[in-house]
Amino acid sequence: MGKKKVWGFIQSMGRSFMYPIALLSVCGMLLGLGSGLSELTLVKETAALNLIVSLLVEIGAFAFVNLPVLFAMSIPMGMLKDKEAKSYGAFAGLVGFMGMHLGTNFYLSTNNLLVPAEEMATSGQAMVLGIQSYNTSVLGGIIAGTIIYLLYPKIVAIRIPESLGFYSGPRLVPILSLIVMVGVGLLMPFIWPPFFNMFMTLGRWISSSGPVGYFLYAVAERVTIPFGLNHLVTSTFRFTPIGGSAMIGGEEYFGTLNMFMAYVKENQVIPLALAGKMEQGKLMIQYGLAGASLAMYQCAKKENRKSIQGLLIAGVLTVIIGGVSEPIEFLFLFVSPALFGFHAVMNGLANMVLPYLGVRMGFTGDLIQFLSFGVLRGTRTGWPIAVLVMIAYFFIYYFVFKWAIQKFNIMTPGREEPVTIEAQETMLSTEGETNTAYSQGKEMIAALGGKENIVSLDNCVTRLRLIVANMDQTDEQAIKRAGGIAVVKLDEHTMQVIIGTKVYDLRKEMDVILGGEQND
Template sequence: MKKTKAALWEFLQGLGKTFMLPVALLAFCGIMLGIGSSLSSDAVTGNLTFLKGEGFHLVFTWMANTGLVAFKFLPVLFAMAIPLGLAREDKGVAAFSGFVGFAAMNLAVNFLLTAKGVDFKDEKAIAHYGIADVLGVESIDTGLLGAVAVGVIVAVLHRRFRTQKMPDALAFFGGLRFVPIISALVLSAVGLLIPLLWPTFNSWITAVGRGIGHAGVFGPFFFGMGEVLLRPIGLHHILVAMFRFTDVGGAGAVCGEQVSGALNLFYAQLNCKAAPTGDVTTATHFLSQGKMAVYLGGLPGAALAMYHCAHRKMRPEIKALLISGVVACVVGGITEPLEFLFLFIAPWLYLIHAVLVGLGFLTAAVLGVFIGNTDGNVIDWLVFGVLQGTTTKWYLVPVIAAIWFAAYYFLFRWAIVKFNLKTPGRDEPEPDAQEPEDEPADGAGEAAPQRELIAGKYDAVAILEAIGGPGNITSLDNCITRLRMTVEDAERVDEARLKKLGAVGVVKLDAHNVQVIIGPQVQSVKDALATMVPAG
């Protein structure tokens, strides 16, 4: 039972992590689309007439078209990214097989619909089945859910069959070559089931979306709060993806095309000159402007409170930590370096933080702020708010952020002092006779100068020792800010030592699944550790 639970945790963590590759591309493409579409729009060029020049127009139109890459091909990107991320070896074959499986599934859907005599131009049939053009094939648009199903199935097939042995007569098709072959066969069979099952499933999704819609501003409230509460265990990506890319986040027609998902609606509207209507106007309720109250105001206020509550002689030591956390939050939209400074010492304070994030989403929805995108940082505010004109109500964001800054500052300062919370700098340095013995593990002593520190801060050798050595790690990966590991024994992971070595926090999900929150440099730390951990 314990092994099953550990395997499930590892799978869910891995699945959430695989979303990061296409989502990172999506965020970049969103910025390209936002800048390109805004600076080539009539509203902006009417005020800045020099942008009407042919050179400027071509450049910004090119940027907008480049930004459409992720939006137009999002499902197949997920279908490839999931097996790529879940595979431990031969990742290229896994990604290739993901594309093959996705294409095979949609071709099989087209085959069955054609065999049943479905008219692809009939509006009732289109609405009933959800027919759309998928990679040039008239198929059923299963969106992200179909892509995730393809990715997971291909990942399982890849793990099972990548070393498949065949009889001598068929040996050419064995091994890695067999993975795309079996993926095509299995996903083609799945494609034959989709026209039979999808209409019912689609109606369920639509019902959930309508339920959220009927919740009004409380829908975004529960979404924002849920995302924060799921973040410590790394499963928030699944919730976010559901709202961004499926009918749960809204659906509507944009420039004559039916679009599902809050983020898809938002990007489609960026590329459409017509005025938004219906669900399209509320698409951003689940997007980045809901985060801006906390990201641009609240958490920086909490950081200032932690700084002021630290002992004076400790403030210089924690200043860099807090400033880097604020920069990651405000500029990068990455909150974990600040959140994990108080999550473990005061979980109830983190719960209040989650409620305040939900209230940020609610406030933006009530006031009709219409900015969008994914990160909630200052770049989103500038590109998708300020540059898009006053219809986005971008000017309300600084006011809301200032209110949240004050609320977080006074709440955190009161809580830290009242309950003597041990936030950074609250502990006096204590001379410890045992400290000299610990120094070699930190890389001090004669060997220290020979050790190259990652980003001038992280000692990969010492971090590996604190995790329990290479023998304690059975799988190693990372997401945006944290190492995700399956270990032989979580008790061998030295949490205190990891924090001394620069980790923001350590999450022990169970006896075998551990996450170490590093911050923006986690990829470099993971790559360094991977060179010292035997491939399993």
């Protein structure tokens, strides 16, 4: 049961990261768009257009300036179960985050350790929501949010005198959170400096390892996808000192994505060392997966090609436009781990080589980001070279997949029983709509062993995340007939069902059938 709790905690933590990351992606595109448009002569010479573009840049920068507190709020909101707990937990996350920095500020001020404004960046201090404290960046938000999540059930269980009943239950959480987190803040001056130095040393080692480090990082990001832990890997690099640090525009930034957005705001091209850790290889493998999809289509039996056409087209559109690769990856991951290994290596190679070819686009996880951070910012980003590599990857994947499927008779879609293909197509085709009778949700619940067997139900971008009482009561084939692309069993109680981008709608159906939306 301890292992089950660990998996559940890790999965919930990864899912809670999606709230700020979703906001970041939109703000990032606005920032890239504004930065690119600001270079146009028409914009420079037109006051009204210049103001609009400047506003776009400010809106885009919002999420990055406030990222730590967004994580502090999103972790309890994402990990706590019922709606009341989520709302009070998010509020307590904000209060606790401010309390932590308030405590640190008190210690630093009483010991005359606060530095002048012009020295803050070089001394590891910063203004955090108006409080001068250590620049703990996103790590501080994660620490605060995690502590609040762990404290919440203990605080709501406290019984206080009836005369003070107004302050009992959830209302007590932000009150005690403030007190506890001030105490944590008082301890930060003793804990944070050595912890921070350890992270900085690790970050410098990764940065100094050059091509090898860029390769291994990108491979690790892919191979953790089957376990749903890829977001934890990327978030560590994007938002913590492990991703590196840089002084940009007179301020110090930690994490690859924070540094990248600061360079975009300053309208500068990112340096080579940062480009190698910006997951640029993702864009290449997306077009590679398009080539793999064409190969799978051509290798399918002729009588089955029409039935898988919608499945593959939807997958290609999802990966190129939305940057979500799992719907295609899980079509071959389990039937051929070797092909997935090839796919992971190709991601590593692209990430390693692109910076040395002059590609400095940075974070380009989908088509819109490619246009915003690459094309609109000019050829200095190296986007024309990236297009050539995309084309090369399309054909490399196409020929490798076609050869491997035919040579080793790999059972990719269209080469197996039609019933499974049709079930997958029904789920992933953009034309399919969920009916009002919740039939698909009922079918999925039955395949998972019924209501009594489902201990916990959650979802991320593409998959259901479940804890079940008895894994033997689940039926993998029935799960696939209900719309699952693949099933990942992490231990005897924890499993994931890969669905695709319609996973949220399916989970909402299942919530209603299960008798509530406590996992929303």
